[in-house]
Amino acid sequence: MAAPESITISRLSPIIREFSLKYPHVKFILINGTCEQNQVDLISGRVDVAFMVYPEIHPEKCIHYSLAQENIVLVCSNDGPDHFDEYKRENTNHFFITNEESCSYRTMFERYLVKHDIHPFQTMELWSIEAIKQTVMxxxxxxxxxxxxxxEDVNRGKLKIVSHSEKFDPIYSHMLIKKKKWLSPTVKAFSEFVIKSIRETDNELESSR
Incomplete structure (x- = not known):
């Protein structure tokens, strides 16, 4: 499997654990990469299943499942501004703390700034979501x-969601499987398990809001 870090830490880890308990003889190899690279690895045959966080897609060479709409939020430390307008002032010295350039939601955010002529922020590019969160804190x-x-960090009071009036395009988590004449029963069982698990998780998220 290939998956971006955001999917791995937030969705896949508990799914892999539960699937492994049910099918203890299945061997997992998980590769973390950008969404673009994950799709390349799938098409090349390096992996059987690829995950992406991306706007709507319609791949031709893959079996495609749109798993869930991902709510992308602006977050800051608890003593940071309540509204994004505070960050948009020309004299702000706050960093936009983010991950690699090819990240889909980073790209979406930066394109929005350009499109709406919002001044660019100083960017701090870090290697992991955990590092990003700690730096924001x-x-x-x-x-x-x-x-x-x-x-969890928001619920524990370690991070704060920043209100904003911006209108960002929706973004989704996707699962892709390469089209083949014969689909492995393991891949089929795992894909069904992923779909069921994510639906249950999202129903729990909705009910907790």
Whole structure:
């Protein structure tokens, strides 16, 4: 499998654990990469299943499942501004703390800034979501992350969701399987398990709001 870090830490880890308990003889190899690279690895045959966090897609060479709409939120430290308008002032010295350039939601955020002529922020690019969250908690700036990756930190009071009037395009988690004449029973069972688990998780999220 290939998956971005956000999907791995927030959705896949408990799914793999439960699937492994049910099917103890299945061997997992999980590769973390960008969404673009994960799709390349799938098409090349390096992996059997690929996950992406991306806007709507319609791949031709893959079996495609749109798993869930991912709520992407602006977050800052508890003593940070309540509204994004505070960050948009020209004299702000806060960093936009984010991950690699090819990240889909980072790209979406930066394109929005350009389209609406919002001044660019100083960017701090870090290697992991955990590093991003810890740096945001320290008060250096804000980030733009899937809600499911920051939910526990927000509930514990370590991070704060920043209100905003911006209108971002919806973004989704996707599962892709390469089209083949014969689909492995293991891959089929795992894909069905993923769909069921994510639906149950999202129903729990909705009921807790």
């Amino acid at each position: 320290s008060g250096l700036g804000f980030s733009f992350l899937p809600y499911i990756t920051v939910k």
